[in-house]
Amino acid sequence: MKTSVHSEIGQLEGVIIHTPGSEVENMTPANAERALYSDILNLSIASKEYAQFEGVLKKVSKVYQVKDLLADILADEAVKKEVLNEICMTEYIDSCQQLTEASSQTLANLLVEGVVLEKNNLTNYLSNERFLLRPLHNLFFTRDSAMAMNDNMLIGKMANPVRERESVIMEAIYKYHPDIDTKILNPGKPDSGIMVNRKSMVEGGDVQIARDDIFVIGTGIRTSTQGIDFIIENLKHQKKEKHHIIVQELPETPESFIHLDMVFTFLNTDECMVYPPVIFGMSRFKTIHIEIENGKVNRIEEMPNIPKALKKLGMDLRPISCGGTGDPWIQEREQWHSGANFLAFAPGKIIGYQRNVHTIEELNKHGYDVITATDIISGKTNVDDYKKCVVTIAGSELARGGGGARCMSQPFRRAAVNW
Secondary structure (H helix, E strand, O other): OEOEEOOOOOOEEEEEEOOOOHHHHOOOOOOOOOOOOOOOOOHHHHHHHHHHHHHHHHHHOEEEEHHHHHHHHHOOHHHHHHHHHHHHHHOOOOOOHHHHOOOHHHHHHHHHHOEEOOOOOHHHHHOOOOEEEOOOOOOOOHHHOEEEEEOEEEEOEOOOHHHHHHHHHHHHHHHHOOOOEOEEEOOOOOOOOOOOOOOOOEOHHHEEEEEOOEEEEEEOOOOOHHHHHHHHHHHHHHOOOOEEEEEEEOOOOOHHHOOHHHOEEEEEOOEEEEOHHHHOOOOOOOEEEEEEEOOEEEEEEEEOOHHHHHHHOOOOOEEEEOOOOOOHHHHHHHHHOOOOOOEEEEOOEEEEEOOOHHHHHHHHHOOOEEEEHHHHHHOOOOHHHOOOEEEEEOOOOHHHHOOOOOOOOEEEEEOOOOO
């Protein structure tokens, strides 16, 4: 498959996910914050909920698992050596012998679930660390470590060191897996003529493809302005038709505003989901429109908000409010549990948490039929029978991890949209 994502809503054709495993439970309240969690999850419940998410995706798209793709490429000794060298260098591991001798499938598991630190010398004995190689607690939020931008894959430059290995793994998969064909863009390894900036940070939760020529990108604690400048430089180097970047500044607190897709997502050719206090509220957080053409930035100007910036570019989207329109407290509660974080698997067909009942009701008022994941998986209901629908998945436990359906998916191929 060639990577091709020219919108957020085109029919999903290829997506990478990761079913949460022991790495999710290998944390304690003491280290949860370091792992970027505000709570610890119950894996048995989270797994049942995730099975609904995966089951729906398998009904509508080709679905790949990170571990399977990783095991495939690690079967090549040269790739295995390259990946291990980079991981051991970035995580300051002196000896990779245990990893080098593992089979490709075992190694894939270890790189995700972690390697326990052997207490076989004084340094290790006195260490408070449980792991030589820490588990990837956040990997099931596959969105952040790589993101499709038209025909390219942009590798995430993660804001926190605890997630760096995720990007190493995804870059290797896109670089070496025979089933996927793409051009890689990496802020840490830019093409000739583009400078490396140590302040560059880009995570997929902040990057959305509105249309071939329009990218909507959040900047805050996870994606820096320098990271967006890297994207601008790559667009300038293409020296093709006009491109637009709409940048939305995000608050640093609360943590539920971690990425743009927690307050704004595309739903259809003419609809979007918004968390009104951030997208429309009066605040110091700016919306910036950047126009790039013929290898240079033509214009940078401030806009009132994302929908108005998009309307100026010919995308007139009706906003639908996370939590409904009645009560700001309800909006706040549902946004906290990813009430604005929807994954579109086709225009007007989306997946989200059923727990956000007021958001689901608001979607229903706007013509979205409400379907349960269990009905889709069992075959009782077919999404092809609906013009617009929201497929609801259980999320009592998954939502506590700090992300929703969009966060848990990494689309790399979508069909074109008939605008």
